[in-house]
Amino acid sequence: MRRIVAPEARPVRMRALLFDGRKLREVERPLPRPARGGALVRVRLAGICSTDLEILKGYFSFRGVPGHEFVGTVVSAPSGRLAGKRVVGEINVPCGRCALCRAGLGTHCPSREVLGIAGRDGAFAEYLTLPARNLHVVPAGLSDEEAAFTELVAAACEVVEQVPVSRRDRVLVLGDGRLAAMAAQVVSLTGSRVAVLGRAPRKLAVIRTLGIETFGSREGRRFGRRHDVVVDCTGSPAGLSLAAALVRPRGVIVLKSTYRGSLDWNPAPLVVDEITVVGSRCGPFERALDLLARRKISVRPFLTAVYPFERWERAVRRARGAGSFKVLMRMS
Secondary structure: OOOEEOOOOOOOEEEEEEEOOOOEEEEEEEOOOOOOOEEEEEEEEEEEOHHHHHHOOOHHHOOEOOOOEEEEEEEEEOOOOOOOOEEEEOOEEOOOOOHHHHOOOHHHOOOOEEEOOEEEOOOOEOEEEEEHHHEEEOOOOOOHHHHOOHHHHHHHHHHHHHOOOOOOOEEEEEOOOHHHHHHHHHHHOOOOEEEEEEOOHHHHHHHHOOOOEEEEOOHHHHOOOOEEEEEEOOOOOHHHHHHHHHEEEEEEEEEOOOOOOOOOOOOHHHHHOOOEEEEOOOOOHHHHHHHHHOOOOOOHHHEEEEEEHHHHHHHHHHHHOOOOOEEEEEOO
């Protein structure tokens, strides 16, 4: 297979952040080598998300280089379409051979690797590899900082891909973090009545600047069970029980939260009230990039800070802070 190489100097080793199951540390490693059909990407920016922070607590028992939100430049690829281009990348790498893959459900492939989460080193490094088919070219008018939100916006888009939301629906988003902010904006594009219920007044104030109605946790007690769709973006085991208390009978709960730990809660109310629960994960990158490029989704208010690679420890601490939305690291 012919490999197209972009005209830039390529080192033989790189810096990366390695998680050994106990702590994250900076290491020097050989440059990764793309598999057949794969591309080598120089990482420009990497985002620190809640899943990364959970991994550092032991979630998924991951060992390796974390990080799955990134913007990069293609150094080498199987075709000239990508060489030298700015890209973002879908994180699931399925086997392509099993029954689920053949049915078009590669994101649920039981043997899949997931960038920075399961079986594949991720974006907290100067370089990474992904299949060329996973990569999407960033539109020229979109900055690196804005493009770094693509994976997050795609996950928000998956809500309306899975659940038909109409203008008549009342939708409540639980949580006040970056995913909640993106989900509220995406759902608002349907014309439905959307509100966000959260706990942090400062974060809710930022979301409110976008014209989205917000409520504090105490105000939520008077809601009652009147919402057609409740989207749980709390990242907390308590999110599902709260959603069940706020969705109407025969309504829909969309679970976007992932977390380490177990849920101690009786699901009987879901049965009695015939509630539909939809698990929701990754979403369409093409749709996300289109919304970002057309400025239909605002991400700038949710960029907390950008740190150079050398200050990665401070970046992780900042991402863990209660007032943070999105923290990026400049890896190259």
